[in-house]
Amino acid sequence: MVQFVGTQNMIDLVGSIGLNSLFRKLVAYIEQDFVRWNEFDKTPRIASHSDNGVIELMPTSDHDLYGFKYVNGHPQNPVHGLQTVTAFGLLADVATGYPEFISEMTIATALRTAATSAMAAKYLARKDAKVMALIGMGAQAEFQALAFKAILDIAELRVFDIDPAAYPKFLRNMAQSGVRITRVQSAEEAVVGADIITTVTADKKRATILSDNMIGAGVHINAVGGDCPGKTELHRDILLRSDIFVEFPDQTRIEGEIQQLDADHPVTELWQVITGEKSGRVSPRQITLFDSVGFAVEDFSALRFVRDMVQGTRFYRDIDLIAEPADPRDLFGLLAKTSSAAARPAPALTS
Amino acid sequence: MVQFVGTQNMIDLVGSIGLNSLFRKLVAYIEQDFVRWNEFDKTPRIASHSDNGVIELMPTSDHDLYGFKYVNGHPQNPVHGLQTVTAFGLLADVATGYPEFISEMTIATALRTAATSAMAAKYLARKDAKVMALIGMGAQAEFQALAFKAILDIAELRVFDIDPAAYPKFLRNMAQSGVRITRVQSAEEAVVGADIITTVTADKKRATILSDNMIGAGVHINAVGGDCPGKTELHRDILLRSDIFVEFPDQTRIEGEIQQLDADHPVTELWQVITGEKSGRVSPRQITLFDSVGFAVEDFSALRFVRDMVQGTRFYRDIDLIAEPADPRDLFGLLAKTSSAAARPAPALTS
Numbered sequence: 001m002v003q004f005v006g007t008q009n010m011i012d013l014v015g016s017i018g019l020n021s022l023f024r025k026l027v028a029y030i031e032q033d034f035v036r037w038n039e040f041d042k043t044p045r046i047a048s049h050s051d052n053g054v055i056e057l058m059p060t061s062d063h064d065l066y067g068f069k070y071v072n073g074h075p076q077n078p079v080h081g082l083q084t085v086t087a088f089g090l091l092a093d094v095a096t097g098y099p100e101f102i103s104e105m106t107i108a109t110a111l112r113t114a115a116t117s118a119m120a121a122k123y124l125a126r127k128d129a130k131v132m133a134l135i136g137m138g139a140q141a142e143f144q145a146l147a148f149k150a151i152l153d154i155a156e157l158r159v160f161d162i163d164p165a166a167y168p169k170f171l172r173n174m175a176q177s178g179v180r181i182t183r184v185q186s187a188e189e190a191v192v193g194a195d196i197i198t199t200v201t202a203d204k205k206r207a208t209i210l211s212d213n214m215i216g217a218g219v220h221i222n223a224v225g226g227d228c229p230g231k232t233e234l235h236r237d238i239l240l241r242s243d244i245f246v247e248f249p250d251q252t253r254i255e256g257e258i259q260q261l262d263a264d265h266p267v268t269e270l271w272q273v274i275t276g277e278k279s280g281r282v283s284p285r286q287i288t289l290f291d292s293v294g295f296a297v298e299d300f301s302a303l304r305f306v307r308d309m310v311q312g313t314r315f316y317r318d319i320d321l322i323a324e325p326a327d328p329r330d331l332f333g334l335l336a337k338t339s340s341a342a343a344r345p346a347p348a349l350t351s
Numbered sequence: 352m353v354q355f356v357g358t359q360n361m362i363d364l365v366g367s368i369g370l371n372s373l374f375r376k377l378v379a380y381i382e383q384d385f386v387r388w389n390e391f392d393k394t395p396r397i398a399s400h401s402d403n404g405v406i407e408l409m410p411t412s413d414h415d416l417y418g419f420k421y422v423n424g425h426p427q428n429p430v431h432g433l434q435t436v437t438a439f440g441l442l443a444d445v446a447t448g449y450p451e452f453i454s455e456m457t458i459a460t461a462l463r464t465a466a467t468s469a470m471a472a473k474y475l476a477r478k479d480a481k482v483m484a485l486i487g488m489g490a491q492a493e494f495q496a497l498a499f500k501a502i503l504d505i506a507e508l509r510v511f512d513i514d515p516a517a518y519p520k521f522l523r524n525m526a527q528s529g530v531r532i533t534r535v536q537s538a539e540e541a542v543v544g545a546d547i548i549t550t551v552t553a554d555k556k557r558a559t560i561l562s563d564n565m566i567g568a569g570v571h572i573n574a575v576g577g578d579c580p581g582k583t584e585l586h587r588d589i590l591l592r593s594d595i596f597v598e599f600p601d602q603t604r605i606e607g608e609i610q611q612l613d614a615d616h617p618v619t620e621l622w623q624v625i626t627g628e629k630s631g632r633v634s635p636r637q638i639t640l641f642d643s644v645g646f647a648v649e650d651f652s653a654l655r656f657v658r659d660m661v662q663g664t665r666f667y668r669d670i671d672l673i674a675e676p677a678d679p680r681d682l683f684g685l686l687a688k689t690s691s692a693a694a695r696p697a698p699a700l701t702s
Binding site: 006011068082137142166172173323325333 | 358361362365366370392397399403404405408410417419421424428429431435437439446447448449450455458461490494520524671673675678679680682683684687
């Protein structure tokens, strides 16, 4: 049997842990895996492109456990009432190849993306950072806000979205957060006084959410929304003034803000900051940039986290995804085990 | 909601259709997709190798529907009572990226492998073929035997396995088949008088199940067991005397019997025989060889088949694999929907 965590299971799990505690635990799982970065098989995602979007498979393995995520990105989906991104993931035992755990990851991806952003900021933002500009109040916004509250104790958010309808939704979801929320009328206004700037907009195009004159000394930029070829949020000049930190350079150079730069522009791998091999922030006036695109190892961490959290709880069920004949050479023998339900003729199949 | 076909669902579905009818319908699905071969995105499988085996993802798309299969191959698994191969698969809507259907494919892979073999033999074996040698009585054996019964009306099987314990299992499973079964003591004896020779052995090494002197004029060879790098069943000299038919040359040259030949050795793509672009068997004395390795398009066909067959039946259930917020920008709002079960503290999570 394979353990399955569905959407309602995930909702209930998150509810039972609480988001503050969840983000702290999840960041610990991601840090554990970033510290042992070199143990993982890493490959750029396998993408199937179409006119409307992309479907991707993101596999990785630490040689004990194999994981992959299925994820789509379809920017026009919201026009039809559907989400831009949906996902699910799986863990399997490398020794046997048997799948062991499968989970919804639409919510889990939002959680791990926000947790990774907050983890990066823990190493890259100024220690006294208390005010965050949040530009874009779409599906990922509350997750980012609450991860930064949990990990960096952010006290004030300065929020902006080009769609005025996004604000009431955001405010409702943040009502219990204990974070002061200041609504502003432009991205320019949002960044005033901000120690951290999070951009998480959704347009699939080269946009300039942040221009060079908006970025003062000492700021940490958490650039989340520039995450596929042809989709960026920051003016190139900002990149040239920043120290840039990335997950997996091979992927980020294709998908991230740094697709605007030369292929050999220096970047620092985040895992090396976490192990201490490389420096994160070294001065209060430095501009740091986390060019987030999302990598398979983070999904692997999130799957490990969810799997560990649900053991001994009612937040999963077993599904018979994998046939398990008593004699492995007698797979055919299973077909003799027709249930009584099937022994009755199935009307739709008799014609 | 995503439709889910578990192992028991699949067993019940097969029972309700009956294998004879199932193989005929399934071959029709595979033929439909082979005829429109050029509509598919095709890529070699994405493999994650380890000491014990391999885990593979096999994606394809016809631009309306995206499919992939997860499959492992671990030759030592049976020593531990586990199967060498397990699998599951998924279909998604290319337009939205949303998964729609997920199914066990351990049984479905056995069915589609056998159906593809029988489909190939329909075009490549002599029309009067009635006797098949079946060398290897492992997990795939009965599926091959019954597919050839359903599609070519094979009347006699001459069977051999190096493990004597395989025979009682095979005989029990074939008791109701209406096929005459002759047990012989060697592969040499099995091929005597056979019109079709099916090799389906499991060793992960270069083996010589068939040597050149065993192969007479007019035979069709259905070589199923040579299906990964370093694993072959036929002596190279047989290949040089045969007209060779393959699924997807890029993959077969790595995984199939033809890994023993030069990279430019001529082969015919099976889909071209089915469309009539190329000839299959042209003379009663010709030796034809289907070098089967299994390709993603066959899994796509099998998934379409199972999906279509279960509609309106009780052989699937809905699972909440994908979160579906009413407002796509309000994914976070779902987290307010904690069920009453979760509202009670979960003991395992309160510590």
